[in-house]
Amino acid sequence: MKIISFANYKGGVGKTTSVVNTARVLAEKNKKVLVIDLDPQGNSTLTLSRSNPFEHEKTVGDLLSDKDLSIRDCLVETPCGVDLIPTNLHSYPLVSSLPANSAKRIYGLKNKLNDLQEDYDYVLVDCPPQIEGALITNAIAASDYYVLPIEGESVYALQGVDHLIQAIDLIREDSGSGIRLLGALVTMVDTRTKAGQMVMEAINRYFKDMVFKAVIRRNTTINKANLSNKCVCDLDPKSSGCADYRAFAQELVSRIDTEIKNK
Ligand SMILES: Nc1ncnc2c1ncn2[C@@H]1O[C@H](COP(=O)(O)OP(=O)(O)OP(=O)(O)O)[C@@H](O)[C@H]1O
Ligand SMILES: [Mg+2]
Secondary structure, X not given: OEXXXXXXXXXOOOHHHHHHHHHHHHHHOOOOEEEEEOOOOOHHHHHHHOOOHHHOOXXXXXXXXXXXXXXXXXXXXXXXXOEEEOOOOOHHHHHHOOOOOOOHHHHHHHHHHHHHOOOOOEEEEEOOOOOOOHHHHHHXXXXXXXXXXXXXXXXXXXXXXXXXHHHHHHHHHHHOOOOEEEEEXXXXXXOXXXXXXXXXXXXXXXXXXXXXXXXXXXXXXXXXXXXXXXXXXXXXXXXXXXXXXXXXXXXXXXXXXXXXHHO
């Protein structure tokens, strides 16, 4: 089982869209996939379960705050063929009120996931747009890898990336996590514009071979899919959004396989 966080402290860069659609495409390839929605906004909970995040009985907040709650009691099967640990806004006070020196603030998720080692091939974690706090710390402590989604059209895309990588490195050292950057995933790409080309060049210069070759083009079907709480391949399997997430999922799997071989 490999645990991969999708993290960027910036909002609206495509973390949730990437988690949900990558999970759906991996499931289509017969992989057993679990999505953990660590963002109290509950966006991946809504898309994957197609139900109101407040309707779920047990959430990430309950899981991280109640040491006796089994992770199996939080699992929800979804129409996309992946399992989900849902969340909603109630998770936020539950998690932020954990005592400062409590192990649950760091290792809660990691410890609970130990029970599922044999159950899943991939666990994808949708992180909140934050650089610190108990949720992101739990994600980093539990993960083998992180993917950094980055907006291909924004001239501010690279601003603060150094800070984010350093913050993750610090938590890795403090928590003894083995988390490593698997790559930067460029989303909402439009290389038809000069600005899009320049941002793409800057991202390639910065991340070099750590940029995934598969990029996610800007595609209105992705937006429509999100609006109707569907994965893009369910809404339109012929869309560029579906093709892009299929290509990305394939590259993700092969990068992980190469990492495992080289270890
Ligand atoms: N490739 C794309 N083409 C067009 N629209 C996209 C694409 N990827 C994401 N979007 C849209 O951009 C918006 C932000 O995407 P998303 O919610 O995945 O970002 P996020 O990083 O999870 O945001 P937050 O930090 O708020 O959780 C959404 O409205 C989504 O539909
Ligand atoms: Mg999100």
